[in-house]
Amino acid sequence: MQIFKYERGKEDTVLNKAWWKEAVVYQIYPRSFMDSNGDGIGDLNGITEKLEYLKELGIDVIWLSPVYQSPNDDNGYDISDYQAIMEEFGTMEDYDRMLARAHELGIKIMMDLVVNHTSDEHAWFVESRKSVDNPYRDFYIWRKGKDGKEPNNWGSCFSGSAWKYDPQTDMYFLHLFSKKQPDLNWDNPKVRDRVFEMMNWWCEKGIDGFRMDVISLISKPEGLPDGIPGETGYADSGCANGPHVHEYLKEMNRKVLSHYDLITVGEASGVTLEEAKKYANADGSELNMVFQFEHTGGGPEADNHYGKWDSHKMPLPVWKKILSRWQTGLEGKAWNSLFLSNHDQPRSVAWFGNDSEQYREISAKMLGTCLHMMQGTPYVYQGEELGMTNIYFDKLEDYRDIESINYFKEFTESGLMTPEHMMKCLMLRSRDNARTPMQWDDTASAGFTTGTPWIKVGPDYETVNAKNEMADPDSVYNYYKKLIHLRKEKDIMVYGTYELLDPEDEALYVYTRTLGDQKLLVMCNFTKEEQEYTVPETFAGADVLISNYPQSGAAAGARKLRAYEAVVLETK
Ligand code: TEU
Ligand code: CA
Numbered sequence: 001m002q003i004f005k006y007e008r009g010k011e012d013t014v015l016n017k018a019w020w021k022e023a024v025v026y027q028i029y030p031r032s033f034m035d036s037n038g039d040g041i042g043d044l045n046g047i048t049e050k051l052e053y054l055k056e057l058g059i060d061v062i063w064l065s066p067v068y069q070s071p072n073d074d075n076g077y078d079i080s081d082y083q084a085i086m087e088e089f090g091t092m093e094d095y096d097r098m099l100a101r102a103h104e105l106g107i108k109i110m111m112d113l114v115v116n117h118t119s120d121e122h123a124w125f126v127e128s129r130k131s132v133d134n135p136y137r138d139f140y141i142w143r144k145g146k147d148g149k150e151p152n153n154w155g156s157c158f159s160g161s162a163w164k165y166d167p168q169t170d171m172y173f174l175h176l177f178s179k180k181q182p183d184l185n186w187d188n189p190k191v192r193d194r195v196f197e198m199m200n201w202w203c204e205k206g207i208d209g210f211r212m213d214v215i216s217l218i219s220k221p222e223g224l225p226d227g228i229p230g231e232t233g234y235a236d237s238g239c240a241n242g243p244h245v246h247e248y249l250k251e252m253n254r255k256v257l258s259h260y261d262l263i264t265v266g267e268a269s270g271v272t273l274e275e276a277k278k279y280a281n282a283d284g285s286e287l288n289m290v291f292q293f294e295h296t297g298g299g300p301e302a303d304n305h306y307g308k309w310d311s312h313k314m315p316l317p318v319w320k321k322i323l324s325r326w327q328t329g330l331e332g333k334a335w336n337s338l339f340l341s342n343h344d345q346p347r348s349v350a351w352f353g354n355d356s357e358q359y360r361e362i363s364a365k366m367l368g369t370c371l372h373m374m375q376g377t378p379y380v381y382q383g384e385e386l387g388m389t390n391i392y393f394d395k396l397e398d399y400r401d402i403e404s405i406n407y408f409k410e411f412t413e414s415g416l417m418t419p420e421h422m423m424k425c426l427m428l429r430s431r432d433n434a435r436t437p438m439q440w441d442d443t444a445s446a447g448f449t450t451g452t453p454w455i456k457v458g459p460d461y462e463t464v465n466a467k468n469e470m471a472d473p474d475s476v477y478n479y480y481k482k483l484i485h486l487r488k489e490k491d492i493m494v495y496g497t498y499e500l501l502d503p504e505d506e507a508l509y510v511y512t513r514t515l516g517d518q519k520l521l522v523m524c525n526f527t528k529e530e531q532e533y534t535v536p537e538t539f540a541g542a543d544v545l546i547s548n549y550p551q552s553g554a555a556a557g558a559r560k561l562r563a564y565e566a567v568v569l570e571t572k
Contacts, residue, residue, distance in 0.1 A: 015495045020209070020263035020288050021335060022494050023060035024372075024484045025110065025379045029343040030067055030089055031075055032437045033382055035449035042437070042448070044090040048098040051105055053466065057385060057477075058484040061108040061263055063211045065343055067095065068114075071121050073180040074158075074402055075435075077112075077213060078119035082198045099206060108208035110263055115195045116214045117181040124194075125182050132169050138188045141174035141220065142166075153226045155235035159406040162235060174224075176217060176237060178402055186218040186248055199256045209263035212287070216268040216279070219244040233270050240270025246278050249286040258284075265337055265377075266290045273329040280334035289335045289377060294322045296345055306417070309407060309425040313351070316506050316526050324511070327375055327498040336376030340367060341384045346433040348384060352526075354564065355389035359528055362564045365479040365548035369566035370509055370524040372483040375498050380480065382438050386469055387476035390433040391458050394423060400455050404430040441467035482546055490545075492518050492570075507531045508561065520545065521569040525561040534558050535569070542569040 034046030044067060054062065066076035069084040076086060085092050102109050118125055127136035143151035145165070151172055154162035156179075163172040164179045174183045184191050199210070217234060219242030227236030234240050249266075257264060266279050268290040280289045298310040314322075330336050340348035349355045353363030364387035372378050391398075399405055404426050411417040417425070427433075432455065439461040440447030446461035458464070469475035487493050496513030507527045513520040521539050525531050540556035545568040553559075555569050 015491075016282060017495070018288075020061075021377060022487065023108075023263065023377055024058070024487060025061040025063050025263075025377060026054055026057070026059040027063040027065065027342055027379055027381045029065045029382060029435060031065075031454065032435050032448070034438060034440070035451065035453075038449060038451040039088065040449050040451040040453045041088045043088065044085070044094040044098050048094075048101050051098070051101050051107065054107060055105045056470075057380075057481055058488070059107065059380065061110050061208065062102065063110045063265075063379065064112060066112045066114055071119055071180065073119065073178050075400075077114050078117070078178065078181045079114055080119040080121040081123075083201060096205070103206070108263065110209035110211055110265075111202055111207050112213060113199065113210040113215075114213040115184060116218050117175065117177060117183045120180045120182055128182075129166055129168055129173070132171070138185055139191050140182050141185050141224075142169070142171045143174070143224065144171055152224055153229070154224075154237040157235050158403050159410040162237060174220075176214075176235060176239065178406075183220075184218070187220075187244065192248060192251060196252060196255045199252070200259075203256065203260045203262070208261075209265075210257075212264065212266045214269050215249070215266040215287075216240045216242075216245060216271050216275070216290075218242070218248060240268075241272070241275045246286060249279065253285055253287075257287075262288075263377075264288045268292060273325060276326075276330060277334050280330070282333060282335075289337045291337050291339065291342075292326060294326075295319055296340075306411070306425065309411070309417075309422070309429055311425055311428045316509065317504055320500060320503060320509050323374070324498070324500040324503070327500075327511075331375065331497060336374070337379060338371050338374050338376040339379040339381070340371055341381035341434060342379070343381070343434050344431050346429055346431075347389045348381075349387055350390040350428075350433065354528060359564055360389060361387050361476055362548055364476045366524050366526070366564040366566040368476075368480055368483055369522065369546065369548065369568060372487065373493060373513065373520065373522040373568055374511075375494070375496065375513070378484075378487070380484075381434065383434075385477050385480040386439060386464055386466060388436075388439060388458060388464055389460070390427065391436045391456065392427045393430070393432065393456070394427060396423070396426075398456055399426065399430060399432050401431045401435065404432060439465040441465050479546075479548060486546060491515060492520055496520065508533060517571075519571045522566075523561060523568075524566045525564055528563040530563065531561045532558065533561055539569045539571060542571045544568070545570040 031042045033042040034050050035042050036045035067089045068079045069081035070076045070079050070086050085095050099109055124136050124139045127134050128140045150161050150163040156162045158178050162176050165172050175181050176183055217239040220239050227238045229236050232238030264287040266287045271290055271292050276290050279286050298312040348367055349364040353367050408422050411422050412419045437448035437453050437457050442462040445453050446457050469477035492513055492515040496515035499512045501510040508531055509524040511522050535556045537556050542555040544551045547567040549565050
């Protein structure tokens with residue numbers, strides 16, 4: 001079992017250095033990454049074919065969205081066998097070949113651990129539903145109905161109730177996500193033991209970490225009380241950061257994580273700053289870091305009627321405040337993950353930038369600068385490095401995502417929204433925007449498949465594709481490559497302290513990083529209008545570390561920032 005020991009510089013306790021703090025992670029959504037056998041579905045051999053591309057980009061770790069056996073009710077986040085590979089993605093031999101090749105290239109593999117729930121086709125659930133005295137009954141959460149209705153008022157994250165009635169034993173089972181994703185009962189020590197056993201099996205195969213799906217939801221509130229709609233969060237279940245979640249993660253750490261040199265990140269839906277200090281505490285007793293989501297939602301005026309579907313965007317000062325609170329709040333106590341994109345979010349250049357013909361590239365580079373210059377481990381989502389943007393499907397039949405389809409049905413059938421309005425929300429917010437095939441080149445289906453892709457390819461693939469951009473020194477790809485390589489050279493990017501400047505500025509996001517007597521000044525214009533800014537004297541004579549525009553002239557004093565201009569100054 002290859003242990004990646006911390007390599008760069010010397011170990012020291014002051015900065016509490018670690019390889020996973022210096023790494024850049026690249027998320028692969030396998031279904032849409034590369035299809036090697038022409039069935040229109042991405043697969044493991046396709047990933048292996050593209051590992052050199054990722055080596056060239058410079059990333060250190062791949063977060064691999066689930067490749068385990070699954071009926072794909074939620075595209076692999078509904079697992080029916082944790083120790084087998086989904087047929088469409090290939091075989092365990094294909095997996096082993098991909099893992100070995102990645103390690104040959106010095107790339108680590110972080111698996112997606114989905115253990116808040118399984119598929120209803122998992123052997124444990126098939127047994128559990130058979131009878132009330134089945135040995136696997138308490139692997140899941142079964143309850144009698146109340147007055148002929150569901151046991152409580154919890155909703156599913158994919159619309160409707162979080163309970164499904166099962167006539168076989170006249171009881172309901174809990175599913176915070178789809179009806180085919182029954183929640184595991186983590187209060188049952190047998191469940192924990194089987195999960196830890198499976199995790200050790202994967203660690204012994206030589207994987208290098210876990211991204212833990214909705215790990216903040218695994219400990220349910222005692223007695224499963226009714227939630228307060230719109231207040232208790234997570235579809236009113238209030239399951240986030242439950243009573244035993246840290247106890248269970250400490251147990252996982254003792255029995256699995258602490259035995260290997262892993263990178264771990266908890267997808268902590270509903271996490272607060274205080275809770276994050278426990279999940280990702282510096283003493284290493286739980287996880288390395290968490291994904292928080294406060295910066296991904298709608299603005300304060302968002303009408304919570306529609307939850308994530310509200311299309312109000314956050315004003316920049318609100319957004320800066322959230323990100324800065326996490327930067328300074330965890331400093332020295334825990335560690336941040338940094339992301340704007342993933343397989344659940346609309347494309348970042350569409351949501352946070354400007355994906356018009358004129359501004360897509362320049363704003364994608366600006367967003368990359370704003371994020372990668374912060375303190376934390378950056379996550380690049382497949383296609384983000386190309387400036388890929390939303391697909392804007394305007395026909396429901398083009399959508400594939402259960403969440404989008406379910407909510408369209410619920411909101412239009414209940415009359416809450418007109419179909420036209422909900423289509424607009426889907427075009428802006430659907431997860432399918434990020435799940436269209438990776439655009440490799442300008443041949444049919446963007447070089448993703450020789451067959452019919454499982455979901456339509458973006459219409460801009462003839463220009464927005466890896467082949468074009470690798471050859472263009474000014475492409476988004478080559479800009480991301482520079483950002484990623486800078487992080488390997490500059491300790492200040494990894495370990496420098498963060499300070500927000502001009503918090504109320506509604507157009508500019510300006511912050512500094514400080515390490516010893518060295519400073520960076522990061523200036524990002526989030527608008528298409530030219531803005532004025534006065535660079536502090538501290539940066540007189542500073543060098544330009546990176547920018548998405550050609551730079552000349554003095555560093556300090558009054559300056560203009562052009563449309564979506566990003567400039568990073570570095571003191572000598
Ligand atoms: O997502 C957790 C989650 O909260 C999702 O509801 C997500 O935030 C939402 O869809 C954003 O619109 C994880 C996985 O990332 C997601 O792909 C799965 O569907 C979900 O858990 C269930 O496993
Ligand atoms: Ca395939």
